[in-house]
Amino acid sequence: MPYLVRVTYPQGTFFKQSTTQADRLGTCEKYFVEPGTTFVALAVADAEQDRTYHYKVTFNDQFNNAGCPGYNTWYVYKDHVSVEETSQRLCLATVEVVNTTSGLNVRDRPDTSARIIRSLSNGTKVYAFGQGVNSDGFRWIQIKSSPSGNTEGWIATEYVKLLDVSS
Numbered sequence: 001m002p003y004l005v006r007v008t009y010p011q012g013t014f015f016k017q018s019t020t021q022a023d024r025l026g027t028c029e030k031y032f033v034e035p036g037t038t039f040v041a042l043a044v045a046d047a048e049q050d051r052t053y054h055y056k057v058t059f060n061d062q063f064n065n066a067g068c069p070g071y072n073t074w075y076v077y078k079d080h081v082s083v084e085e086t087s088q089r090l091c092l093a094t095v096e097v098v099n100t101t102s103g104l105n106v107r108d109r110p111d112t113s114a115r116i117i118r119s120l121s122n123g124t125k126v127y128a129f130g131q132g133v134n135s136d137g138f139r140w141i142q143i144k145s146s147p148s149g150n151t152e153g154w155i156a157t158e159y160v161k162l163l164d165v166s167s
Helices: none
Strands: 003-007 013-016 030-033 038-047 050-063 071-077 081-085 091-097 104-107 116-120 125-135 138-144 153-156 160-165
Touching (some): 003 050
Antiparallel strands (some): 003 081, 013 030, 013 071, 038 050, 050 071, 091 125, 104 116, 104 153, 138 153
């Protein structure tokens, strides 16, 4: 079940690679986050070695400072964030249909033999949800026509361009 992690501390906070105080960490071991920023997290738990003060959070996306490796698991000071569990399937990205001559088929399953629900023309923007799936020689994503709409079906990712990633 996904979580929404929002930075509530007025000065912002650091995501860190350990529970060590941020001013003692190197540039690649911490990532500054502005106040009010919200992220989708796959998992949130008390940090094993520091249950009182920090969460260990695994995000959908990787974060990094320039020249540093990206990480999707970070520690964050509990008093600097709010965590909300949600049962909603959250929008992860906005994509645009490209490189299709006769339309991109939206299917009821991630498979080229699955029933076609509708077709999308070049330039159509849709919203991607959940995790991608490899099937039938393609990478597939679930899509909706609006962020709050019902799931419509599956499309092959080789025919879409990423426009925006939700955080």
